[in-house]
Amino acid sequence: MQLTLKRIFFLLLAATVTNSTFLFAQPLSGNQAITRQDSLRGSLNENRTWWDVKKYTIYVEPNYAAKTIKGYVQLNIEVVKNHTLMQLDLQQPMQIDRIESNGRQFTYTRDGNHFFVNIPGGFPEKTHQTIVVHFSGKPTEAIRPPWDGGWIWRKDKSGNPWMSVACQGLGASVWYPCKDHQSDEPELGAELRIVAPEGLTAVGNGRLINQSSLDSGRTVYTWEVKNPINNYNIIPYIGKYAHYSETFDGEKGKLDCDYWVLEENLEKAKKQFQQVKPMLQCFEHWFGPYPFYEDGYKLVESPHLGMEHQSAVAYGNQYKNGYLGNDLSGTGWGLKWDFIIIHETGHEWFGNNITTKDIADMWVHEGFTNYSETLFTQCQNNAQAGNEYQIGSRKNIDNDIPIIGPYGVNKEGSGDMYSKGSSVIHTIRQIMGDDEKFRQLLRSLNKTYYHQTTTSAEIEAYINRFAGKDFNKIFDQYLRTIQIPVLEYKIHKGHLSYRWTNCVAGFDMPIKVEFNEKQHWIHPGTGWKKHPGKIKSGLLPDSNFYITVKQIP
Numbered sequence: 001m002q003l004t005l006k007r008i009f010f011l012l013l014a015a016t017v018t019n020s021t022f023l024f025a026q027p028l029s030g031n032q033a034i035t036r037q038d039s040l041r042g043s044l045n046e047n048r049t050w051w052d053v054k055k056y057t058i059y060v061e062p063n064y065a066a067k068t069i070k071g072y073v074q075l076n077i078e079v080v081k082n083h084t085l086m087q088l089d090l091q092q093p094m095q096i097d098r099i100e101s102n103g104r105q106f107t108y109t110r111d112g113n114h115f116f117v118n119i120p121g122g123f124p125e126k127t128h129q130t131i132v133v134h135f136s137g138k139p140t141e142a143i144r145p146p147w148d149g150g151w152i153w154r155k156d157k158s159g160n161p162w163m164s165v166a167c168q169g170l171g172a173s174v175w176y177p178c179k180d181h182q183s184d185e186p187e188l189g190a191e192l193r194i195v196a197p198e199g200l201t202a203v204g205n206g207r208l209i210n211q212s213s214l215d216s217g218r219t220v221y222t223w224e225v226k227n228p229i230n231n232y233n234i235i236p237y238i239g240k241y242a243h244y245s246e247t248f249d250g251e252k253g254k255l256d257c258d259y260w261v262l263e264e265n266l267e268k269a270k271k272q273f274q275q276v277k278p279m280l281q282c283f284e285h286w287f288g289p290y291p292f293y294e295d296g297y298k299l300v301e302s303p304h305l306g307m308e309h310q311s312a313v314a315y316g317n318q319y320k321n322g323y324l325g326n327d328l329s330g331t332g333w334g335l336k337w338d339f340i341i342i343h344e345t346g347h348e349w350f351g352n353n354i355t356t357k358d359i360a361d362m363w364v365h366e367g368f369t370n371y372s373e374t375l376f377t378q379c380q381n382n383a384q385a386g387n388e389y390q391i392g393s394r395k396n397i398d399n400d401i402p403i404i405g406p407y408g409v410n411k412e413g414s415g416d417m418y419s420k421g422s423s424v425i426h427t428i429r430q431i432m433g434d435d436e437k438f439r440q441l442l443r444s445l446n447k448t449y450y451h452q453t454t455t456s457a458e459i460e461a462y463i464n465r466f467a468g469k470d471f472n473k474i475f476d477q478y479l480r481t482i483q484i485p486v487l488e489y490k491i492h493k494g495h496l497s498y499r500w501t502n503c504v505a506g507f508d509m510p511i512k513v514e515f516n517e518k519q520h521w522i523h524p525g526t527g528w529k530k531h532p533g534k535i536k537s538g539l540l541p542d543s544n545f546y547i548t549v550k551q552i553p
Contacts (some may be wrong), residue, residue: 009507018225021511024310024516029046032405036531037112038112038115038409038410038411039408040087040089040111040113040114041089041113041114041171041409042358042408042409042410042411043408043409044181044183044408046083047085047086047116048179048181048184048489049114050078050079050080050082050083050122050465051077051086051322052077053076053077053178053186054076054077054078054187054188055188055189056073056074056075056190056191056231056234057073057074057191057193057535058072058074058077058176058190058193058322059071059073059193060122060175060176060195060236062151062236062238062298063205064163064197066138066159067141067151067388067531068136068138068139069137069138069175070137071132071134071176073135073178074130074131075130075132076128076129076130076186077128077129077131078128078129079122079124079125079126079127079128079129080126081125081404082119082122082124082125083119083122083319084119084120085116085119086116087179088114088116088117088179089114089173089178089179089180090114090115090135090173090176090177091113091139091170091171092112093137093138093139093140094114094137094174094398095135095136095137096108096133096134096138097136098129098134100131100165101134103378105230106119107206108245113173115177115199116540123289125546129526132433135177142165142166144305145304146166146288146305148170148302149166149174150166150167150170150175151163151165151174151175152164152166152302152303154303156262158240158264159195160200160239160240162239162240163236164235164236164237164238164239164304164314165236166235166302167232168232168307168539169232169310169412171231171410172231173231179231182230182339182355182455183358185229185230185388185453186228186543189206189225189229190206190225190228190229191209191222191225192204192205192222192225192234192236193237194221194222194223194238195218195265196220196221196238198216198218198219200238200240201221201239201240201243201260202219202221202237203221203223203236203238203260203312204223204234204235204237204240204312205225205233205234205235205309205310205312206224206225206226206237206295206296206311207223207224207295207296208221208223208310209223212490222530224312225295225310226294227291227295227311228452229352230310230352230355233310233352233365234309237260237300237302237312237314241261241262241263242262242263243258244258244259244270245257245322248276248280248297250281250284250290250322251288251290252289252293253293255297256296256298256391257280257298258296259273260299260300260301261299261300262301265301265430268300268319269301269319270336271319272319272341273341275337275341276341276345278379279337279341279345280345281379282375282376282380283345283349283372283376284348286442286443287349287442287443287446288442288443290348291348291352291446292310292311292348292352292353295310295311297311297313297345298312300312300315301315302314304316304342305317305324306343307344307366308351308352309347313345313348314344315344315534317338317340319338321336321337321338322334322335322337322338323333323340328396329388329389329390331391331392333377333381333385333386333388334377334389336377336380337376337377339552341360342372342373343372343373346369346372346373346376346463347369349368349369349372349446350365350372350443351365351369353449353450354368354449354452354454354459355452355454356453356454357452357453357454357455358407358408358455359405359410359411360404360406360407360411360412360413360456361455361456362412363403363417363456364412364454364456364459365417366418367403367417367420367421367422367424367425368442370393370418370419370421371390371421371422373389373393373422374387374389374390374393377389380455390422390423391417393543394419394423394546396418398414398416399416399420399482400412400414400415400482402414402477402481403416403420403480404456414482420478421479422475423478423546424475424478424479427478427509427544427546427548428463428467428471428472428474430512430542430544430545431465431467431471431510433470436466441463441467445462445463460472460475461505473503473507473508473509474507474509476504477507480504483502483503483504484548485503485507486501486502486503486547486548486550487500487524487550488551488552489501489539489540489549489551490553491538491539491551494517494535495531495534496535497530497531497532498522498528498539499524499525499526499527499528500524500525500526501526502548505526506525506526507525507526508524508526509545510524511545512541512542513540513541513542514539514541514542515536515537516535516537
């Protein structure tokens with residue numbers, strides 16, 4: 001979600017300057033040259049593939065005054081293949097202090113944001129090993145989170161320290177050593193041990209399993225996640241928190257819903273968070289059961305706008321509907337619900353449950369989650385309201401570069417992955433023409449790829465098989481080019497002819513249009529086709545399709 005919020009920030013900034021121009025920021029995309037550091041971070045090289053992370057145990061102690069942290073990461077790994085060199089990722093200026101396993105200490109060298117650990121003789125194949133990495137330093141500070149990433153050092157209105165991390169895109173290695181690649185989620189989850197200063201509470205992902213006292217009034221809060229989790233989703237929150245909870249009667253039984261908010265905002269939260277249960281009911285209807293019943297659902301007030309941290313969703317929308325009181329669709333429907341609650345929770349299904357192996361395919365996260373806003377608008381109102389919200393959101397599309405980025409170099413595609421990605425999904429829904437089958441498609445995706453990593457190609461093929469239709473040209477058109485297809489038509493002596501232009505070879509998307517005061521499905525190709533019979537009026541395409549129309553004299 002960090003990328004989403006960056007994009008929205010510049011959108012709103014531009015909206016205050018001009019009515020016709022929108023500016024977007026993409027921290028990892030564009031025309032920058034590919035570097036060795038990009039390849040080390042984004043590729044699955046031999047120093048990464050020989051070991052599979054089973055669980056992270058992270059101990060972290062922040063020093064608020066010095067803006068430093070120290071701690072250790074216990075890596076529980078499975079040895080896939082014997083190898084003597086291990087790549088660990090930890091971004092400058094953070095340091096690794098020592099690395100040990102079973103009484104042995106390992107030497108290592110540094111290459112920018114990556115460490116290469118020497119393991120003499122390697123480990124036996126098909127064994128499970130524990131490696132402990134001690135780290136310390138002054139992590140990159142997020143000055144304007146979540147538009148930039150890093151550790152966040154803030155104070156609440158009462159002057160109490162308030163700390164957290166925002167690191168999607170920038171990566172979890174900005175603060176702790178790990179294999180910083182989306183393809184390797186720890187199957188057995190994670191444990192986060194957070195040291196909180198006296199008078200403060202530490203909140204993490206999953207469930208609180210232990211609380212122990214240290215000297216000087218400090219407390220270690222231990223949180224446990226039982227399910228696989230993205231590296232960048234493992235996040236500590238430390239602040240003057242109050243807590244309340246409720247239970248949602250969901251498809252898999254009782255779901256614990258916990259809310260951790262600043263003490264001063266408790267009453268505001270109890271009112272604003274009443275949106276959670278209707279949202280969960282809507283999303284379970286469309287997507288299937290909440291994917292992390294074992295870990296529960298949480299909203300945690302954060303010193304930034306929001307992020308999809310699994311089972312501990314970051315909330316900072318000032319208890320307002322819309323996005324800080326703004327409707328990103330311009331239709332009015334976006335002011336009827338809290339953008340951060342809805343969007344970030346949608347990521348629990350798309351992004352956290354279904355995760356792409358490479359961030360080049362992150363439209364799968366953002367496009368489907370963006371579409372969750374449309375579906376929630378429909379759940380709260382009606383289908384027409386959802387359509388209007390979806391169509392209005394297209395004004396955010398820039399068509400700068402393709403939605404899918406280059407693979408293996410830690411580069412995502414265009415920020416259009418949000419609004420344009422959801423337009424692709426909306427188009428597929430129209431062509432399927434059966435909302436119950438479309439709903440079953442979304443539920444089936446979450447069941448088939450439950451707690452798994454995947455690729456855009458796999459998701460595209462699955463949609464084709466489930467729908468019984470070939471959407472390949474549609475995917476290629478909207479995901480891999482910046483061309484918006486043009487429906488050209490001409491009327492000669494009452495006869496209608498039409499074709500697609502500005503499109504990929506073989507583009508043949510069917511489309512619903514209106515003429516002669518009735519709706520018709522037509523099937524244009526890249527060559528002219530003639531409609532049988534005569535047309536009495538002009539052609540009006542269904543606005544649910546993201547296209548351009550041009551009448552040829």
